[in-house]
Amino acid sequence: MNTYLSEQQKRSHPYYRIMELKGDELQNQLTSWSRSELIDWLCWNDRNGVYTDDDSLREFGNILSRERAVEIIAEMLNQS
Numbered sequence: 001m002n003t004y005l006s007e008q009q010k011r012s013h014p015y016y017r018i019m020e021l022k023g024d025e026l027q028n029q030l031t032s033w034s035r036s037e038l039i040d041w042l043c044w045n046d047r048n049g050v051y052t053d054d055d056s057l058r059e060f061g062n063i064l065s066r067e068r069a070v071e072i073i074a075e076m077l078n079q080s
Contacts, residue, residue, distance in 0.1 A: 030070045038069035
């Protein structure tokens with residue numbers, strides 16, 4: 001079974017599409033996502049990160065806020 005996505009599939013998938021955005025367009029998209037969607041993207045993009053509530057509570061004693069999730073994603077995408 002082929003687990004790779006074609007270029008067309010990547011362009012239509014929201015997790016890949018957001019990686020092409022910059023500036024206000026990126027911020028507008030991120031602010032439209034729910035906290036759950038933001039955390040899902042972070043987990044998808046960085047499998048070694050600590051983003052889920054259970055992991056965050058265990059590691060840091062608190063959970064990742066929606067606002068901080070937006071900041072982290074913006075930082076990740078602006079570095080690439």
